[in-house]
Amino acid sequence: MPELPEVEVVRRGLATHVAGRTIAGVTVLDARAIRDHAGGARDFSARLRGARVTAVYRRGKYFWLALDGPGHGDAVLCHLGMSGQMLIRRCNDPEDRHTRVIMDLGDDVQLRFCDQRLFGGLRISDGGAQLPTEIAHIGLDPLDAEFDVRVFTGRIRKRRTGLKRALLDQSLISGIGNIYADEALWRSRLHYARDPALLRPPQIVGLIDDVVDVMNEALEAGGTSFDALYVDIDGERGYFDRGLHVYGHEGVGCPRCQTPIRRDRFMNRSSYLCPRCQRTPRRPRW
DNA sequence: ATGAATACCTGAGAGC
DNA sequence: TGCTCTCAGGTATTCA
Numbered sequence: 001m002p003e004l005p006e007v008e009v010v011r012r013g014l015a016t017h018v019a020g021r022t023i024a025g026v027t028v029l030d031a032r033a034i035r036d037h038a039g040g041a042r043d044f045s046a047r048l049r050g051a052r053v054t055a056v057y058r059r060g061k062y063f064w065l066a067l068d069g070p071g072h073g074d075a076v077l078c079h080l081g082m083s084g085q086m087l088i089r090r091c092n093d094p095e096d097r098h099t100r101v102i103m104d105l106g107d108d109v110q111l112r113f114c115d116q117r118l119f120g121g122l123r124i125s126d127g128g129a130q131l132p133t134e135i136a137h138i139g140l141d142p143l144d145a146e147f148d149v150r151v152f153t154g155r156i157r158k159r160r161t162g163l164k165r166a167l168l169d170q171s172l173i174s175g176i177g178n179i180y181a182d183e184a185l186w187r188s189r190l191h192y193a194r195d196p197a198l199l200r201p202p203q204i205v206g207l208i209d210d211v212v213d214v215m216n217e218a219l220e221a222g223g224t225s226f227d228a229l230y231v232d233i234d235g236e237r238g239y240f241d242r243g244l245h246v247y248g249h250e251g252v253g254c255p256r257c258q259t260p261i262r263r264d265r266f267m268n269r270s271s272y273l274c275p276r277c278q279r280t281p282r283r284p285r286w
Numbered sequence: 287a288t289g290a291a292t293a294c295c296t297g298a299g300a301g302c
Numbered sequence: 303t304g305c306t307c308t309c310a311g312g313t314a315t316t317c318a
Contacts, residue, residue, distance in 0.1 A: 002311060032295080061312075082312055083296080098296085117295045119312055161288065170313080177311055227298090230311070247311095268291090269310085286289095 002080045004061060004141055004175030005218035006230050006238065010086050011063045013233035014056040014111075017088050018065065021105040022052045033100035033115060036134075037123035047071055047124055048103070059131070060141045060174025066129035075128035077135070081119030087112045088233045096235075116229065141175035142212050153204045156196045162285040163199070164192035165267065167211075176211060179224060179247045182272045184211040186246045189277045192266060193284035217243055246272040 002010070026048045028034060028041040037044050051071040057064055064075040078086070087096055089110045101113040101122060113122060125132035140147040152173060159166045166172055167181045176184070185192055187210035188203070196204070218224055223238030226248070231237055241248075245255050250263040254274035264271045266286070 006311080035294085079313080080311090081295090082310070115295090116297070117310085117312095119295065159288090165289085168312095179311060224311080226311080267289095 002061065002084070002223070002230050003177035003180050003215075004143065005180075005215050005240070006223035007058060007061050007063055007080060007175075008143070008219055009223045009232050009238065010080070011056050011058045013088070014063070014065070014086060017109070017233060018053050018105065018111055019055050020053065021107075021109070022050065022069070023048045024104040024106050025049060026104075027102040028100070029102065030100040030118070032118050033113060033121050034123060036121050039124070044122075044124060047074075048076065054129070057131075059135060059144070060138050060170055061177070062132075062135050062138060062174075064125065064128060064132055071124070073127050073129045075125045075132055076122055077125040077128060077132045078113075078122050079120050081115060081117060081121070083117040083229045084113065084115040084120030085229075085231055085235075086233055087114060087231075087235055137171050138174045139170060139172050142173060142208055143175070143215065147173075149205050149208050150201075152208065153201050156204060157199065157201075159196050160285070161196070162192060163190060163194040163196055164271065165286075166196055168267070175215070178269055178271075179244070180211065180214055180218070182247045183214045183244060186272075186274060186278065187214065191278045191280055191284070192264075192271050192273065193286055194281050195283055195285040198281075198283065214243075246274065248272065 026045040031041045034044050051067040052069045053065045054068045055066045062079050064077045067074045091108050091110055096114045098114045098116045099112050100115055103111040125134055156166050164181050167176050188207045218240040221240035224240040225237035246261050249261045251260050257276050259274055259276040261272055262275050
């Protein structure tokens with residue numbers, strides 16, 4: 001569900017409200033939320049007790065709390081999956097639905113991990129404060145200062161797969177999900193089945209420019225919320241759904257040419273595109 | 287190397 | 303009302 005802009009909104013909220021705090025206690029309400037933590041719930045809680053959060057980092061859709069004190073150099077590695085939320089609450093605030101893990105942070109502050117579908121989760125990464133080895137296979141995201149569009153161009157043009165499939169491959173470039181893939185492809189007037197090897201390098205540079213633009217615009221709007229499943233750490237929605245041009249707009253006129261937006265089934269999910277602006281290629285790669 | 291299928295989950299909404 | 307079906311922003315693994 002949440003893609004890079006939504007995760008970055010959460011990361012910023014945590015950097016403001018959690019960094020500098022000490023974890024006084026951890027309650028795992030549903031062990032499935034930490035299924036990727038090798039040690040299980042007791043180990044998870046015990047190792048975090050007394051640890052201090054020094055900073056909150058992100059790569060793609062993953063983020064992590066860097067720890068000091070007990071667990072110095074370790075990190076709490078987090079992914080929101082399709083429906084995960086990080087909520088800052090007072091201890092006596094009403095319960096949030098689907099709360100799976102609660103971290104008490106002192107001063108009457110709680111961090112609650114809530115996740116309806118449980119595709120997300122938390123785990124401790126040994127020595128992962130700088131960059132968890134568990135996500136070594138995740139590529140740089142386009143907002144990372146280290147991201148080099150020339151390197152990316154070289155890599156994607158070697159991929160023998162469709163353009164959208166490549167954009168969604170988190171090992172090639174991270175942070176892009178179904179919404180922002182469709183929005184960026186529409187901005188670049190590229191069909192999802194274009195063959196990356198047949199694109200000119202400037203087209204790929206332009207596409208990445210569009211990815212960065214749409215993500216930055218979404219970030220300014222606080223992310224995209226279609227429903228209550230994506231909210232920031234205060235439980236507030238984002239407003240970028242108003243800024244979407246094609247995603248979820250089946251049958252609505254393309255903002256450029258008024259041709260009705262079409263929804264295709266692709267990779268077992270929906271792809272929205274303008275059939276006039278984004279012509280099906282002569283030699284498609286699916 | 288690539289990708290299809292599957293698994294992990296809950297819940298909202300549509301249609302009957 | 304209650305059943306079945308489809309859909310949803312993601313990732314990892316297995317098998318061909």
